[in-house]
Amino acid sequence: MFLVDDLLVNPFLSLLDILHTMALDEMNDMEEIRDEIKENQLLYEIGERSETDYQQRKQQLEARLETAERIQAQMQGRIEVKR
Known part of the structure; x- marks a missing residue:
């Protein structure tokens, strides 16, 4: 039985x-995510995005980046997938 499980x-x-x-x-x-933060800032600087939209998107992206950093820290030592 254990052999079947292993195989x-x-x-x-x-x-x-x-x-x-x-x-x-x-x-x-x-x-x-960092690229999206830069893009958001660039769109704001050239006037394509309002300050309100810029601030909202910035907060969303920073929260997403923080989450990604926490997940990456938790994933340390797990399987590393090379691309």
Whole structure:
């Protein structure tokens, strides 16, 4: 019974763990969030975005970046997926 688990279940669970890690990496790509912060600031500076919209978006992006940093800190030591 344990042999069957080792042969059939463990590879599936490992694959799920890898997919989960990849999904978290994609959703919480800090570089992409930083780029969005820069884009938001640029749009505000050239007058394409009002100050209210700029401030709201800035707060959203900063909260998202903070969350991404916490998730990345928690993911330390888990499976590293190389692209």
